[in-house]
Amino acid sequence: xxxxxxxxxxxxxxxxxxxxxxxxxxxxxxxxxxxxxxxxxxxxxxxxxxxxxxxxxxxxxxxxxxxxxxxxxxxxxxxxxxxxxxxxxxxxxxxxxxxxxxxxxxxx
Amino acid sequence: xxxxxxxxxxxxxxxxxxxxxxxxxxxxxxxxxxxxxxxxxxxxxxxxxxxxxxxxxxxxxxxxxxxxxxxxxxxxxxxxxxxxxxxxxxxxxxxxxxxxxxxxxxxx
DNA sequence: TTTATAATTCGATATTTCTAGAATTATAGT
DNA sequence: ACTATAATTCTAGAAATATCGAATTATAAA
Numbered sequence: 067x068x069x070x071x072x073x074x075x076x077x078x079x080x081x082x083x084x085x086x087x088x089x090x091x092x093x094x095x096x097x098x099x100x101x102x103x104x105x106x107x108x109x110x111x112x113x114x115x116x117x118x119x120x121x122x123x124x125x126x127x128x129x130x131x132x133x134x135x136x137x138x139x140x141x142x143x144x145x146x147x148x149x150x151x152x153x154x155x156x157x158x159x160x161x162x163x164x165x166x167x168x169x170x171x172x173x174x
Numbered sequence: 175x176x177x178x179x180x181x182x183x184x185x186x187x188x189x190x191x192x193x194x195x196x197x198x199x200x201x202x203x204x205x206x207x208x209x210x211x212x213x214x215x216x217x218x219x220x221x222x223x224x225x226x227x228x229x230x231x232x233x234x235x236x237x238x239x240x241x242x243x244x245x246x247x248x249x250x251x252x253x254x255x256x257x258x259x260x261x262x263x264x265x266x267x268x269x270x271x272x273x274x275x276x277x278x279x280x281x282x
Numbered sequence: 283t284t285t286a287t288a289a290t291t292c293g294a295t296a297t298t299t300c301t302a303g304a305a306t307t308a309t310a311g312t
Numbered sequence: 313a314c315t316a317t318a319a320t321t322c323t324a325g326a327a328a329t330a331t332c333g334a335a336t337t338a339t340a341a342a
Contacts, residue, residue, distance in 0.1 A: 069193070069197075072193070073188060073189075073190050073193050074188075076184050076187045076188035077184075077188025077189065078188070079181075079184045079188070080181060080182075081185065081330085082181050085180070085181050085184065088265060089177075089265060092264070092265050092266070100288085100289095101288075101289060102288065102289080110331095110332095111331075111333080112288085112289065113289090113291080113331080113334090114330075114331055114332060115289095116291085117290095117291095117330075117331080118330090132338095132339095134338095135288045135289080135338070135340065136287095136288060136289085137288075137289065137290095146261060146265050147266065149261065150258050150261050150262060153254060153261075156197055156200070157187075157196060157197060157200050158254045158255065191300090209318070209319060209320095210317090210318065210319080213319095218301090218302095219301075220302090220320085221302055221303075221304090221319090221320075221321080221322095222301055222302060224319065224320055224321085225299095225301080225321095227319095228320085240309095242308095242310070242318090243308070243309045243318045243319080244309095244317095245320095283342100284342085285340100285341085285342075286340085286341080287339085287341100288337100288340100289336105289337085289339105290336080290337070291334105291336070291337085292333105292334085292335070293332105293333095293334090294331105294332100295330100295331085295332095296329100296330080296331075297328105297329080297330070298327105298328080299326100299327080299328070300326080300328085301325090301327095302323105302325100303322105303323095303324100304322080305321085305323095306319105307320070307321085308318085308319085308320095309316105309317085309318080309319105310315100310316085310318105311314100311315085311317100312314080
């Protein structure tokens with residue numbers, strides 16, 4: 067996963083409501099939940115929920131599939147593993163002493 | 175890591191500038207970088223940087239240690255592993271079918 | 283066609299966040 | 313005391329986000 071995509075995901079999951087929605091969908095498993103089902107669980111106005119869901123879709127964190135009048139939502143498979151991978155690769159490992167680099171920049 | 179703390183970290187890292195600062199500090203390793211060093215790398219105004227650093231400190235993502243006039247910044251050891259752990263535990267595993275739960279709620 | 287349901291879009295407001303210059307604080311050197 | 317440096321705090325405006333009722337769209341059933 068690229069930096070931009072990771073920042074996008076982190077930012078979207080950083081909102082408490084969206085994190086709750088996402089966790090709920092993770093728990094719902096492969097089948098996911100309908101928009102109405104999510105609404106009943108979290109008890110937030112439909113328009114607000116719809117707004118947050120569109121954010122999650124935009125960030126590639128969830129998928130939506132229409133079946134008649136109802137819209138099923140589920141997590142995008144793999145995206146969480148990719149995000150975790152990004153955090154591990156880019157944000158968990160140090161690369162040693164950077165003070166020289168800093169000094170060079172300062173001098174130049 | 176608790177939900178609240180995780181949301182805090184995700185939200186703070188979701189800002190591109192702060193993600194860049196954090197990544198830079200990860201790369202800098204144990205020694206970290208001074209505020210001025212970070213500023214030279216990222217070329218952002220001091221007041222803006224200070225604002226973002228205070229966010230990262232508040233979220234527990236980085237530490238600051240004063241040495242005379244200079245302030246050294248480094249990543250908080252372990253916090254990233256905890257965040258990754260949270261994402262793995264809470265956001266990577268499904269818990270099977272939740273449609274019944276939804277149906278019960280609907281009926282009741 | 284009329285009615286009901288599921289969900290989104292619109293619109294307006296409230297709130298938060300970002301940015302960055304100016305002023306300030308803290309420390310150190312002369 | 314004076315000067316310089318490192319960094320923060322103050323302040324204000326701009327930009328982005330969040331909230332949610334009302335109106336609307338889409339689908340289905342009577």
